[in-house]
Amino acid sequence: MAQGSVARKVPDTIAPPGKLTVTLTVNGVERKLSVAPWTTLLDALRDHLDLTGTKKGCDHGQCGACTVLVDGRRVNSCLTLAVMKDGAQVTTIEGLANDGALHPLQQAFIEHDAFQCGYCTPGQICSAAGLIAEGKARSADEIRELMSGNICRCGAYPNIVAAIQQAMGQMGGKS
Amino acid sequence: MINFQYARANDLADAVRRIAADPSAKFIAGGTNLVDLMKMDVERPSRLIDITRLPLKTVEETADGGLRIGALVPNSDLAYHPLVEQRYPLLGSAILAGASQQLRNMASTGGNLLQRTRCSYFYDTATPCNKRDPGSGCSAINGLNRMHAILGTSEACIATHPSDMCVALAALDARVHVAGPAGERAIAFTDFHRLPGHTPQLDTNLHPNEIVTAVELPARGFAANYSYLKIRDRLSYAFALVSVAAALELEGDRIKEARLALGGVAHKPWRDPAAEAALKGQAPNEGNFKRAADVLLRDAKGFEHNAFKVDLARRAIVRTLTQAARGTPQSQSNKKIV
Numbered sequence: 001m002a003q004g005s006v007a008r009k010v011p012d013t014i015a016p017p018g019k020l021t022v023t024l025t026v027n028g029v030e031r032k033l034s035v036a037p038w039t040t041l042l043d044a045l046r047d048h049l050d051l052t053g054t055k056k057g058c059d060h061g062q063c064g065a066c067t068v069l070v071d072g073r074r075v076n077s078c079l080t081l082a083v084m085k086d087g088a089q090v091t092t093i094e095g096l097a098n099d100g101a102l103h104p105l106q107q108a109f110i111e112h113d114a115f116q117c118g119y120c121t122p123g124q125i126c127s128a129a130g131l132i133a134e135g136k137a138r139s140a141d142e143i144r145e146l147m148s149g150n151i152c153r154c155g156a157y158p159n160i161v162a163a164i165q166q167a168m169g170q171m172g173g174k175s
Numbered sequence: 176m177i178n179f180q181y182a183r184a185n186d187l188a189d190a191v192r193r194i195a196a197d198p199s200a201k202f203i204a205g206g207t208n209l210v211d212l213m214k215m216d217v218e219r220p221s222r223l224i225d226i227t228r229l230p231l232k233t234v235e236e237t238a239d240g241g242l243r244i245g246a247l248v249p250n251s252d253l254a255y256h257p258l259v260e261q262r263y264p265l266l267g268s269a270i271l272a273g274a275s276q277q278l279r280n281m282a283s284t285g286g287n288l289l290q291r292t293r294c295s296y297f298y299d300t301a302t303p304c305n306k307r308d309p310g311s312g313c314s315a316i317n318g319l320n321r322m323h324a325i326l327g328t329s330e331a332c333i334a335t336h337p338s339d340m341c342v343a344l345a346a347l348d349a350r351v352h353v354a355g356p357a358g359e360r361a362i363a364f365t366d367f368h369r370l371p372g373h374t375p376q377l378d379t380n381l382h383p384n385e386i387v388t389a390v391e392l393p394a395r396g397f398a399a400n401y402s403y404l405k406i407r408d409r410l411s412y413a414f415a416l417v418s419v420a421a422a423l424e425l426e427g428d429r430i431k432e433a434r435l436a437l438g439g440v441a442h443k444p445w446r447d448p449a450a451e452a453a454l455k456g457q458a459p460n461e462g463n464f465k466r467a468a469d470v471l472l473r474d475a476k477g478f479e480h481n482a483f484k485v486d487l488a489r490r491a492i493v494r495t496l497t498q499a500a501r502g503t504p505q506s507q508s509n510k511k512i513v
Contacts (some may be wrong), residue, residue: 020181037181037223040210060211061278073280079210080281083181084203084225127277134276136255145508148411149275 022086026051027095035082042066042077045092053093053122057151064150067123067130068092074130076149093122096129104170105129108163116154124150128164132171140165176213180222184229187354187388193224195356195384202226202386204247204283207274208290216300217291217307231285231388234258240394243352246285246387250340251276253284262396264504265422268403269343271507275412285387288341288351288367291378292334292442293414294323305331306375313375321480322414325488326441326472332375333478336368336443337414343403345444346420346436349392355385364390368443375442397422397434402498404505404512405438406491411510415439417488419495423459430454430463435471435496440488447471459500461493468492 019034026049033048042059045051045068057065059078066078069091096103105125108114115121127150137143143161152160184190184202194200200222203209212218231245234256242258253259254270274282296302296314303312315323315333323333341364349364368379381387405418418438424431433454437445450471457463468489475485494512498505505512 037179038176060214061207064275064277067277074277075281076277079207081206081210084206084227131276139508142508145411146276149277
């Protein structure tokens with residue numbers, strides 16, 4: 001290829017693959033989905049299951065707005081291919097409340113005014129639920145460090161840390 | 176994202192067979208880097224071979240007192256593994272200095288080794304990049320090169336390897352176990368990644384159709400005197416401008432053995448036997464640490480926006496060796512550097 005050329009090799013056209021069947025248990029309910037291989041878990045949740053609480057921010061794993069729990073662990077759903085999670089348990093923000101009672105983290109976020117616009121909040125709360133389950137954060141410094149994958153452009157960080165500390169105390173380290 | 180086929184590998188032999196059958200297929204495990212690069216149109220595989228169901232998820236002690244880490248062990252599990260915390264705290268510290276907890280939960284051990292550079296021109300398909308499009312030129316050499324390399328660069332590429340974990344693995348003399356159509360082999364960690372030279376499209380010395388199966392650590396873990404210091408533009412969740420992994424074995428008032436590896440400064444984790452030899456038998460003091468830093472950085476060369484890295488690296492090396500010698504490793508949550 002000539003120097004300075006930025007022409008890109010385009011692979012031979014391939015037939016679009018058929019959709020694949022994936023079974024996910026989402027917020028305790030088994031759901032069968034038919035998805036293309038390139039459908040992310042985020043798009044599957046929002047566009048296939050109408051669970052729009054999980055937010056698309058950067059769509060590149062940099063902001064944390066898409067954070068959900070997969071088999072109890074927090075992950076970026078925007079970088080997760082739905083087909084790869086066949087058989088997994090997924091918990092989204094819609095699945096945290098128990099019989100109409102807010103999850104301790106949801107209640108604490110309200111009490112501490114831990115958001116302004118609210119767009120990052122579902123990801124913050126799911127991430128915090130994962131953090132509490134991991135049991136590695138004790139101090140405020142450790143909470144800040146282990147929540148660094150969730151960006152809040154309104155800058156509610158001090159109140160987010162306070163809300164997590166409150167919920168962590170109430171939950172005794174269990175999510 | 177482009178359309179692609181998806182297949183799940185049933186076992187190791189099946190994975191190797193499937194990758195060999197399709198030259199433009201790629202393995203996927205955690206996907207944290209690959210899916211991102213596919214969204215950016217930088218990686219365009221025809222097929223993804225999902226290896227996440229392969230039995231490569233255990234951390235096991237080896238007969239000679241070392242540790243064998245399966246390629247699919249998530250980064251977070253590895254950092255918090257009791258044997259890593261006890262015997263190889265340098266590795267745990269380096270892992271926790273990288274990415275976010277969500278990404279560490281997803282990212283695999285093998286994938287961490289194989290992640291690609293975060294050079295912004297590599298990601299921007301509208302610009303020339305020899306790594307993405309060989310022969311097209313390097314936009315970074317005369318571009319915005321604040322994040323780029325100061326050691327081992329070539330006229331073709333000044334990208335850095337972005338991993339923190341790999342810096343610790345290089346310092347700890349890890350070995351990479353791989354399997355391929357020709358069987359299995361092990362590669363010394365410092366021989367796994369390449370310098371860019373004239374072929375910056377090749378990040379590693381993996382042969383075509385080989386798969387990383389495990390990373391093995393020798394018995395010596397330097398658990399008493401180590402530190403991992405990462406200097407970056409944000410306090411957390413940012414790639415290194417310079418990072419230093421230091422490990423010392425002290426005997427009386429002398430250094431019996433020293434390990435020093437740098438991240439954020441080269442196309443691979445940078446280790447220099449001459450700098451480590453300069454410390455051997457010496458007293459662990461600032462003067463000797465400065466001399467070792469000068470040896471390590473003797474060929475360092477900055478570009479328009481990253482010349483500051485040479486002095487930053489020198490100071491970071493001295494600080495990290497001091498932390499290691501004192502037995503006061505850098506905390507990855509309290510960001511104060513003491």
